[in-house]
Amino acid sequence: MTATKGLEGIVAATSSVSSIIDDTLTYVGYNIDDLAENATFEEVIYLLWHKKLPNKAQLEELTQQLADNAEVPAEVLNHFKSYPIDKVHPMGALRTAISLLALYDEEADVMSDEANYRKAIRIQAKIPTVVTAFSRVRKGLDPVAPRSDLSFAANFLYMLSGEEPSAIAEEAFNKALVLHADHELNASTFTARVCVATLSDIYSGITSAIGALKGPLHGGANEQVMKMLTEIGSVENVEPYINAKLANKEKIMGFGHRVYRKGDPRAPHLKVMSQKLTELTGQPEYYEMSVKIHELVTGQKNLPPNVDFYSASVYHSLDIEHDLFTPIFAVSRTSGWIAHILEQYANNRLIRPRAEYNGPGMQKYVPVDER
Numbered sequence: 001m002t003a004t005k006g007l008e009g010i011v012a013a014t015s016s017v018s019s020i021i022d023d024t025l026t027y028v029g030y031n032i033d034d035l036a037e038n039a040t041f042e043e044v045i046y047l048l049w050h051k052k053l054p055n056k057a058q059l060e061e062l063t064q065q066l067a068d069n070a071e072v073p074a075e076v077l078n079h080f081k082s083y084p085i086d087k088v089h090p091m092g093a094l095r096t097a098i099s100l101l102a103l104y105d106e107e108a109d110v111m112s113d114e115a116n117y118r119k120a121i122r123i124q125a126k127i128p129t130v131v132t133a134f135s136r137v138r139k140g141l142d143p144v145a146p147r148s149d150l151s152f153a154a155n156f157l158y159m160l161s162g163e164e165p166s167a168i169a170e171e172a173f174n175k176a177l178v179l180h181a182d183h184e185l186n187a188s189t190f191t192a193r194v195c196v197a198t199l200s201d202i203y204s205g206i207t208s209a210i211g212a213l214k215g216p217l218h219g220g221a222n223e224q225v226m227k228m229l230t231e232i233g234s235v236e237n238v239e240p241y242i243n244a245k246l247a248n249k250e251k252i253m254g255f256g257h258r259v260y261r262k263g264d265p266r267a268p269h270l271k272v273m274s275q276k277l278t279e280l281t282g283q284p285e286y287y288e289m290s291v292k293i294h295e296l297v298t299g300q301k302n303l304p305p306n307v308d309f310y311s312a313s314v315y316h317s318l319d320i321e322h323d324l325f326t327p328i329f330a331v332s333r334t335s336g337w338i339a340h341i342l343e344q345y346a347n348n349r350l351i352r353p354r355a356e357y358n359g360p361g362m363q364k365y366v367p368v369d370e371r
Protein backbone atom coordinates (compact mmCIF):
# COMPACT_ATOMS: atom_id res chain seq x y z
CA MET A 1 0.00 0.00 0.00
CA THR A 2 1.48 3.34 -1.06
CA ALA A 3 -0.06 6.61 0.11
CA THR A 4 -0.63 9.53 -2.25
CA LYS A 5 0.21 12.65 -0.23
CA GLY A 6 -2.82 14.94 -0.01
CA LEU A 7 -4.77 12.44 -2.16
CA GLU A 8 -3.53 14.37 -5.21
CA GLY A 9 -5.11 13.10 -8.40
CA ILE A 10 -7.21 10.48 -6.58
CA VAL A 11 -10.82 10.27 -7.82
CA ALA A 12 -12.77 9.67 -4.61
CA ALA A 13 -16.42 10.07 -5.67
CA THR A 14 -18.72 10.35 -8.64
CA SER A 15 -20.75 13.55 -8.72
CA SER A 16 -23.02 15.45 -11.08
CA VAL A 17 -22.98 18.67 -9.04
CA SER A 18 -19.97 20.40 -10.58
CA SER A 19 -16.96 19.57 -12.70
CA ILE A 20 -13.50 20.93 -13.42
CA ILE A 21 -12.30 19.68 -16.79
CA ASP A 22 -9.35 21.31 -18.57
CA ASP A 23 -9.55 24.29 -16.21
CA THR A 24 -13.22 24.86 -17.07
CA LEU A 25 -15.65 24.93 -14.14
CA THR A 26 -19.28 23.97 -14.63
CA TYR A 27 -22.20 23.61 -12.24
CA VAL A 28 -24.41 20.76 -13.55
CA GLY A 29 -23.05 21.40 -17.04
CA TYR A 30 -23.45 25.21 -17.00
CA ASN A 31 -20.22 27.11 -17.50
CA ILE A 32 -19.38 29.30 -14.51
CA ASP A 33 -18.83 32.27 -16.88
CA ASP A 34 -22.42 31.99 -18.06
CA LEU A 35 -23.80 31.67 -14.52
CA ALA A 36 -21.66 34.50 -13.15
CA GLU A 37 -22.97 36.87 -15.80
CA ASN A 38 -26.62 35.82 -15.70
CA ALA A 39 -27.77 33.81 -12.69
CA THR A 40 -29.06 34.78 -9.28
CA PHE A 41 -27.69 32.90 -6.31
CA GLU A 42 -31.19 31.53 -5.64
CA GLU A 43 -31.19 29.98 -9.14
CA VAL A 44 -27.80 28.44 -8.47
CA ILE A 45 -29.00 26.91 -5.19
CA TYR A 46 -31.89 25.31 -7.07
CA LEU A 47 -29.57 24.17 -9.87
CA LEU A 48 -27.16 22.48 -7.47
CA TRP A 49 -29.88 20.79 -5.41
CA HIS A 50 -32.20 19.72 -8.24
CA LYS A 51 -29.65 19.38 -11.05
CA LYS A 52 -31.67 21.69 -13.32
CA LEU A 53 -32.43 25.40 -13.48
CA PRO A 54 -35.79 26.31 -11.93
CA ASN A 55 -38.75 27.60 -13.88
CA LYS A 56 -40.42 30.75 -12.57
CA ALA A 57 -42.81 28.94 -10.19
CA GLN A 58 -40.03 26.70 -8.81
CA LEU A 59 -37.79 29.71 -8.24
CA GLU A 60 -40.57 31.59 -6.47
CA GLU A 61 -41.26 28.60 -4.27
CA LEU A 62 -37.60 28.26 -3.26
CA THR A 63 -37.28 32.00 -2.65
CA GLN A 64 -40.38 31.91 -0.45
CA GLN A 65 -39.09 28.88 1.48
CA LEU A 66 -35.77 30.62 2.12
CA ALA A 67 -37.56 33.77 3.30
CA ASP A 68 -39.91 31.78 5.55
CA ASN A 69 -36.98 30.04 7.26
CA ALA A 70 -34.51 32.90 7.64
CA GLU A 71 -35.28 33.68 11.28
CA VAL A 72 -32.88 32.14 13.80
CA PRO A 73 -34.03 30.98 17.27
CA ALA A 74 -33.35 33.65 19.91
CA GLU A 75 -31.43 31.04 21.93
CA VAL A 76 -28.83 30.78 19.16
CA LEU A 77 -28.43 34.56 18.90
CA ASN A 78 -28.33 34.98 22.69
CA HIS A 79 -25.62 32.34 22.76
CA PHE A 80 -23.28 34.87 21.11
CA LYS A 81 -23.46 36.87 24.34
CA SER A 82 -22.38 33.92 26.46
CA TYR A 83 -18.72 33.95 25.38
CA PRO A 84 -16.03 36.64 24.91
CA ILE A 85 -17.40 37.57 21.50
CA ASP A 86 -14.75 40.19 20.74
CA LYS A 87 -12.02 37.53 20.99
CA VAL A 88 -13.79 34.90 18.90
CA HIS A 89 -13.19 34.45 15.18
CA PRO A 90 -16.52 34.49 13.33
CA MET A 91 -15.71 31.15 11.68
CA GLY A 92 -15.49 29.58 15.14
CA ALA A 93 -18.77 31.23 16.10
CA LEU A 94 -20.39 30.07 12.87
CA ARG A 95 -19.19 26.49 13.32
CA THR A 96 -20.69 26.45 16.82
CA ALA A 97 -23.90 28.22 15.79
CA ILE A 98 -24.69 25.71 13.03
CA SER A 99 -24.10 22.88 15.46
CA LEU A 100 -26.33 24.66 17.98
CA LEU A 101 -29.08 25.19 15.40
CA ALA A 102 -29.38 21.40 15.15
CA LEU A 103 -30.47 21.28 18.79
CA TYR A 104 -33.45 23.50 17.95
CA ASP A 105 -34.46 21.48 14.88
CA GLU A 106 -36.81 18.66 15.83
CA GLU A 107 -35.99 16.93 12.56
CA ALA A 108 -32.21 17.13 13.03
CA ASP A 109 -31.83 13.36 13.13
CA VAL A 110 -34.74 12.39 10.86
CA MET A 111 -33.29 10.68 7.82
CA SER A 112 -35.99 10.84 5.11
CA ASP A 113 -35.42 12.62 1.77
CA GLU A 114 -38.22 15.06 2.63
CA ALA A 115 -36.80 15.89 6.07
CA ASN A 116 -33.31 16.28 4.61
CA TYR A 117 -34.62 18.75 2.03
CA ARG A 118 -36.46 20.74 4.71
CA LYS A 119 -33.27 20.90 6.77
CA ALA A 120 -31.32 21.96 3.67
CA ILE A 121 -33.68 24.92 3.25
CA ARG A 122 -33.49 25.80 6.93
CA ILE A 123 -29.69 25.80 7.03
CA GLN A 124 -29.26 27.74 3.78
CA ALA A 125 -31.89 30.26 4.91
CA LYS A 126 -30.47 30.78 8.39
CA ILE A 127 -26.74 30.94 7.72
CA PRO A 128 -26.80 34.58 6.47
CA THR A 129 -28.81 35.58 9.54
CA VAL A 130 -26.28 33.90 11.82
CA VAL A 131 -23.23 35.52 10.18
CA THR A 132 -24.70 39.02 10.08
CA ALA A 133 -26.14 38.81 13.60
CA PHE A 134 -22.74 37.76 14.96
CA SER A 135 -21.13 40.77 13.31
CA ARG A 136 -23.67 43.15 14.81
CA VAL A 137 -23.84 41.63 18.30
CA ARG A 138 -20.06 41.89 18.71
CA LYS A 139 -20.35 45.61 17.94
CA GLY A 140 -23.04 46.01 20.58
CA LEU A 141 -25.79 46.35 17.95
CA ASP A 142 -29.06 44.44 17.69
CA PRO A 143 -29.35 41.91 14.86
CA VAL A 144 -31.39 43.15 11.88
CA ALA A 145 -34.33 40.88 11.06
CA PRO A 146 -34.28 39.32 7.57
CA ARG A 147 -36.57 40.82 4.91
CA SER A 148 -38.58 38.66 2.54
CA ASP A 149 -38.79 41.29 -0.22
CA LEU A 150 -35.02 41.37 -0.86
CA SER A 151 -32.89 38.98 -2.87
CA PHE A 152 -30.59 36.59 -0.99
CA ALA A 153 -27.60 38.84 -1.82
CA ALA A 154 -29.32 42.12 -0.93
CA ASN A 155 -30.77 40.67 2.27
CA PHE A 156 -27.32 39.63 3.49
CA LEU A 157 -25.89 43.12 2.98
CA TYR A 158 -29.03 44.65 4.50
CA MET A 159 -28.83 42.48 7.63
CA LEU A 160 -25.15 43.35 7.97
CA SER A 161 -25.42 47.13 7.77
CA GLY A 162 -29.10 47.80 8.44
CA GLU A 163 -29.31 49.62 5.11
CA GLU A 164 -30.50 48.47 1.72
CA PRO A 165 -27.49 47.99 -0.56
CA SER A 166 -27.04 49.83 -3.86
CA ALA A 167 -27.89 47.94 -7.05
CA ILE A 168 -24.16 47.73 -7.83
CA ALA A 169 -23.32 46.25 -4.43
CA GLU A 170 -26.17 43.74 -4.72
CA GLU A 171 -25.06 42.67 -8.19
CA ALA A 172 -21.44 42.27 -7.13
CA PHE A 173 -22.32 40.33 -4.00
CA ASN A 174 -24.70 38.07 -5.92
CA LYS A 175 -21.93 37.32 -8.41
CA ALA A 176 -19.50 36.51 -5.61
CA LEU A 177 -22.05 34.11 -4.10
CA VAL A 178 -22.58 32.43 -7.49
CA LEU A 179 -18.82 32.06 -8.02
CA HIS A 180 -18.20 30.46 -4.62
CA ALA A 181 -21.18 28.08 -4.55
CA ASP A 182 -19.54 24.80 -5.49
CA HIS A 183 -16.21 23.38 -6.52
CA GLU A 184 -16.19 19.65 -7.03
CA LEU A 185 -14.34 17.70 -4.31
CA ASN A 186 -12.54 20.54 -2.50
CA ALA A 187 -11.39 19.88 1.08
CA SER A 188 -14.51 21.15 2.87
CA THR A 189 -16.92 19.36 0.52
CA PHE A 190 -14.95 16.15 0.89
CA THR A 191 -15.11 16.64 4.67
CA ALA A 192 -18.90 17.02 4.50
CA ARG A 193 -19.20 13.88 2.39
CA VAL A 194 -16.97 11.83 4.69
CA CYS A 195 -19.06 12.96 7.67
CA VAL A 196 -22.48 12.15 6.25
CA ALA A 197 -21.29 8.91 4.64
CA THR A 198 -21.42 7.50 8.19
CA LEU A 199 -25.15 8.38 7.94
CA SER A 200 -24.64 11.26 10.31
CA ASP A 201 -27.01 14.23 9.90
CA ILE A 202 -26.78 17.30 7.64
CA TYR A 203 -25.99 19.69 10.51
CA SER A 204 -22.96 17.55 11.40
CA GLY A 205 -21.88 17.55 7.75
CA ILE A 206 -22.10 21.34 7.47
CA THR A 207 -20.43 21.88 10.85
CA SER A 208 -17.51 19.66 9.79
CA ALA A 209 -17.27 21.44 6.44
CA ILE A 210 -17.11 24.86 8.12
CA GLY A 211 -14.21 23.58 10.21
CA ALA A 212 -12.34 22.54 7.04
CA LEU A 213 -13.13 25.74 5.13
CA LYS A 214 -11.74 27.83 7.99
CA GLY A 215 -8.11 26.86 7.31
CA PRO A 216 -5.84 29.35 5.49
CA LEU A 217 -4.92 26.83 2.78
CA HIS A 218 -8.63 26.71 1.84
CA GLY A 219 -11.39 29.31 2.41
CA GLY A 220 -9.45 31.09 5.14
CA ALA A 221 -7.06 32.38 2.46
CA ASN A 222 -9.33 35.31 1.49
CA GLU A 223 -8.92 36.93 4.92
CA GLN A 224 -5.15 36.34 4.70
CA VAL A 225 -5.06 38.07 1.30
CA MET A 226 -6.66 41.13 2.89
CA LYS A 227 -4.15 40.99 5.74
CA MET A 228 -1.37 41.01 3.15
CA LEU A 229 -2.88 43.96 1.24
CA THR A 230 -3.22 45.88 4.51
CA GLU A 231 0.38 45.11 5.48
CA ILE A 232 1.68 46.17 2.06
CA GLY A 233 -0.32 49.40 2.17
CA SER A 234 0.86 50.95 -1.12
CA VAL A 235 1.76 49.95 -4.67
CA GLU A 236 5.43 50.91 -4.12
CA ASN A 237 5.71 48.42 -1.26
CA VAL A 238 4.44 45.47 -3.27
CA GLU A 239 7.69 44.48 -4.94
CA PRO A 240 9.97 44.40 -1.85
CA TYR A 241 7.24 42.69 0.21
CA ILE A 242 6.54 39.93 -2.32
CA ASN A 243 10.19 39.41 -3.22
CA ALA A 244 11.09 39.01 0.46
CA LYS A 245 8.29 36.48 0.98
CA LEU A 246 9.25 34.47 -2.07
CA ALA A 247 12.96 34.56 -1.16
CA ASN A 248 11.93 33.28 2.26
CA LYS A 249 9.95 30.45 0.59
CA GLU A 250 6.73 31.73 2.16
CA LYS A 251 3.44 31.12 0.42
CA ILE A 252 1.56 34.05 -1.07
CA MET A 253 -2.05 33.69 -0.06
CA GLY A 254 -4.60 33.59 -2.88
CA PHE A 255 -2.23 31.91 -5.33
CA GLY A 256 -1.89 28.32 -6.46
CA HIS A 257 -4.40 25.54 -6.71
CA ARG A 258 -4.39 21.78 -6.49
CA VAL A 259 -6.46 21.30 -9.64
CA TYR A 260 -6.09 24.36 -11.90
CA ARG A 261 -2.85 24.74 -13.77
CA LYS A 262 -3.55 27.50 -16.27
CA GLY A 263 -5.74 29.48 -13.88
CA ASP A 264 -8.89 29.59 -11.79
CA PRO A 265 -11.78 30.67 -14.08
CA ARG A 266 -13.49 32.46 -11.19
CA ALA A 267 -10.57 34.85 -10.65
CA PRO A 268 -11.05 36.97 -13.82
CA HIS A 269 -14.65 37.74 -12.80
CA LEU A 270 -13.52 38.84 -9.37
CA LYS A 271 -10.68 40.87 -10.89
CA VAL A 272 -13.15 42.86 -13.01
CA MET A 273 -15.37 43.43 -9.96
CA SER A 274 -12.40 44.46 -7.88
CA GLN A 275 -11.40 47.12 -10.40
CA LYS A 276 -14.95 48.48 -10.66
CA LEU A 277 -15.70 48.52 -6.93
CA THR A 278 -12.37 49.87 -5.73
CA GLU A 279 -12.71 52.75 -8.22
CA LEU A 280 -16.29 53.41 -7.16
CA THR A 281 -15.37 53.51 -3.47
CA GLY A 282 -12.32 55.69 -4.06
CA GLN A 283 -9.78 53.02 -3.06
CA PRO A 284 -8.19 52.05 -6.38
CA GLU A 285 -4.92 51.26 -4.59
CA TYR A 286 -6.37 47.93 -3.42
CA TYR A 287 -6.89 46.87 -7.03
CA GLU A 288 -3.55 48.31 -8.13
CA MET A 289 -1.70 46.48 -5.35
CA SER A 290 -3.53 43.28 -6.24
CA VAL A 291 -2.60 43.56 -9.92
CA LYS A 292 1.05 44.18 -9.06
CA ILE A 293 1.12 41.16 -6.71
CA HIS A 294 -0.54 39.10 -9.44
CA GLU A 295 2.11 40.12 -12.02
CA LEU A 296 4.98 39.34 -9.65
CA VAL A 297 3.75 35.99 -8.31
CA THR A 298 2.60 34.69 -11.68
CA GLY A 299 5.73 36.03 -13.36
CA GLN A 300 8.17 34.57 -10.87
CA LYS A 301 6.45 31.39 -9.70
CA ASN A 302 4.07 30.69 -12.58
CA LEU A 303 1.25 30.55 -10.02
CA PRO A 304 -2.09 32.07 -11.08
CA PRO A 305 -4.46 33.65 -8.56
CA ASN A 306 -7.28 31.54 -7.17
CA VAL A 307 -10.83 32.54 -6.17
CA ASP A 308 -9.63 33.95 -2.85
CA PHE A 309 -7.28 36.55 -4.29
CA TYR A 310 -9.44 39.23 -5.90
CA SER A 311 -12.45 38.40 -3.69
CA ALA A 312 -10.57 40.08 -0.84
CA SER A 313 -10.54 43.56 -2.45
CA VAL A 314 -14.13 42.99 -3.65
CA TYR A 315 -15.44 42.34 -0.13
CA HIS A 316 -13.30 45.12 1.29
CA SER A 317 -14.89 47.54 -1.20
CA LEU A 318 -18.32 46.36 -0.09
CA ASP A 319 -17.33 47.58 3.38
CA ILE A 320 -17.32 44.10 4.85
CA GLU A 321 -15.18 43.39 7.91
CA HIS A 322 -12.15 41.34 6.94
CA ASP A 323 -12.79 38.43 9.28
CA LEU A 324 -16.25 37.95 7.71
CA PHE A 325 -14.76 37.08 4.31
CA THR A 326 -14.49 33.36 5.09
CA PRO A 327 -17.94 33.16 6.75
CA ILE A 328 -19.32 34.70 3.53
CA PHE A 329 -17.58 31.95 1.59
CA ALA A 330 -19.38 29.50 3.90
CA VAL A 331 -22.76 31.18 3.28
CA SER A 332 -22.32 30.54 -0.44
CA ARG A 333 -20.60 27.15 -0.24
CA THR A 334 -23.37 25.79 2.02
CA SER A 335 -25.38 25.41 -1.20
CA GLY A 336 -22.67 23.17 -2.68
CA TRP A 337 -22.07 21.26 0.56
CA ILE A 338 -25.78 20.49 0.77
CA ALA A 339 -25.91 19.36 -2.88
CA HIS A 340 -23.01 16.97 -2.21
CA ILE A 341 -24.51 15.77 1.06
CA LEU A 342 -27.82 14.95 -0.66
CA GLU A 343 -25.91 13.21 -3.45
CA GLN A 344 -23.91 11.22 -0.91
CA TYR A 345 -27.07 10.07 0.91
CA ALA A 346 -28.67 9.07 -2.39
CA ASN A 347 -25.86 6.64 -3.26
CA ASN A 348 -24.08 6.12 0.02
CA ARG A 349 -21.13 4.02 0.99
CA LEU A 350 -18.94 4.61 4.04
CA ILE A 351 -15.78 6.53 3.05
CA ARG A 352 -12.89 4.77 4.69
CA PRO A 353 -9.54 4.78 2.90
CA ARG A 354 -6.39 3.06 4.18
CA ALA A 355 -3.15 4.45 5.62
CA GLU A 356 0.35 3.38 4.68
CA TYR A 357 1.90 2.58 8.07
CA ASN A 358 5.36 4.07 8.65
CA GLY A 359 5.70 3.62 12.43
CA PRO A 360 7.90 1.18 14.40
CA GLY A 361 7.79 -2.57 13.78
CA MET A 362 6.23 -5.05 16.26
CA GLN A 363 7.06 -4.13 19.86
CA LYS A 364 6.51 -5.87 23.18
CA TYR A 365 4.53 -4.13 25.94
CA VAL A 366 6.74 -3.12 28.89
CA PRO A 367 5.07 -2.34 32.28
CA VAL A 368 5.25 1.35 33.21
CA ASP A 369 7.79 1.02 36.08
CA GLU A 370 10.18 -0.90 33.81
CA ARG A 371 10.25 1.82 31.10
Ligand SMILES: CC(=O)SCCNC(=O)CCNC(=O)[C@H](O)C(C)(C)COP(=O)(O)OP(=O)(O)OC[C@H]1O[C@@H](n2cnc3c(N)ncnc32)[C@H](O)[C@@H]1OP(=O)(O)O
Nearest residue numbers: 216217218219221250251252253254255256257258306308
Ligand atom coordinates in the same frame (compact mmCIF):
# COMPACT_ATOMS: atom_id res chain seq x y z
C1 LIG B 1 -10.92 28.21 -2.15
C2 LIG B 1 -9.60 27.62 -2.05
O1 LIG B 1 -9.39 26.78 -1.25
S1 LIG B 1 -8.44 28.10 -3.19
C3 LIG B 1 -6.88 27.88 -2.35
C4 LIG B 1 -6.74 28.87 -1.23
N1 LIG B 1 -5.43 28.74 -0.55
C5 LIG B 1 -4.44 29.62 -0.76
O2 LIG B 1 -4.54 30.57 -1.52
C6 LIG B 1 -3.19 29.37 0.04
C7 LIG B 1 -1.94 29.49 -0.82
N2 LIG B 1 -1.83 28.37 -1.74
C8 LIG B 1 -1.40 27.15 -1.34
O3 LIG B 1 -1.02 26.94 -0.18
C9 LIG B 1 -1.38 26.02 -2.34
O4 LIG B 1 -1.20 26.51 -3.65
C10 LIG B 1 -2.68 25.17 -2.27
C11 LIG B 1 -2.94 24.70 -0.83
C12 LIG B 1 -3.86 25.97 -2.75
C13 LIG B 1 -2.51 23.94 -3.18
O5 LIG B 1 -1.56 23.16 -2.58
P1 LIG B 1 -0.83 21.92 -3.28
O6 LIG B 1 -1.52 21.43 -4.46
O7 LIG B 1 -0.59 20.95 -2.17
O8 LIG B 1 0.53 22.54 -3.76
P2 LIG B 1 1.84 22.66 -2.88
O9 LIG B 1 1.59 23.38 -1.60
O10 LIG B 1 2.45 21.29 -2.77
O11 LIG B 1 2.70 23.56 -3.82
C14 LIG B 1 3.49 23.10 -4.93
C15 LIG B 1 4.68 24.05 -5.08
O12 LIG B 1 4.22 25.37 -5.37
C16 LIG B 1 4.55 26.25 -4.32
N3 LIG B 1 3.38 27.08 -4.03
C17 LIG B 1 2.09 26.67 -4.05
N4 LIG B 1 1.29 27.68 -3.72
C18 LIG B 1 2.10 28.73 -3.47
C19 LIG B 1 1.85 30.04 -3.07
N5 LIG B 1 0.61 30.47 -2.85
N6 LIG B 1 2.90 30.87 -2.90
C20 LIG B 1 4.15 30.44 -3.13
N7 LIG B 1 4.46 29.20 -3.50
C21 LIG B 1 3.42 28.34 -3.66
C22 LIG B 1 4.88 25.39 -3.13
O13 LIG B 1 5.74 26.01 -2.22
C23 LIG B 1 5.48 24.20 -3.80
O14 LIG B 1 6.80 24.52 -4.18
P3 LIG B 1 7.98 23.42 -4.09
O15 LIG B 1 7.57 22.32 -5.03
O16 LIG B 1 9.18 24.19 -4.50
O17 LIG B 1 7.99 22.97 -2.67
Ligand SMILES: O=C([O-])CC(=O)C(=O)O
Nearest residue numbers: 182183185186187258307
Ligand atom coordinates in the same frame (compact mmCIF):
# COMPACT_ATOMS: atom_id res chain seq x y z
O1 LIG C 1 -11.14 23.13 -5.04
C1 LIG C 1 -10.33 23.44 -4.17
O2 LIG C 1 -9.38 22.70 -3.79
C2 LIG C 1 -10.43 24.76 -3.49
C3 LIG C 1 -11.32 25.73 -4.18
O3 LIG C 1 -10.92 26.39 -5.12
C4 LIG C 1 -12.69 25.86 -3.72
O4 LIG C 1 -13.10 25.13 -2.81
O5 LIG C 1 -13.43 26.70 -4.27
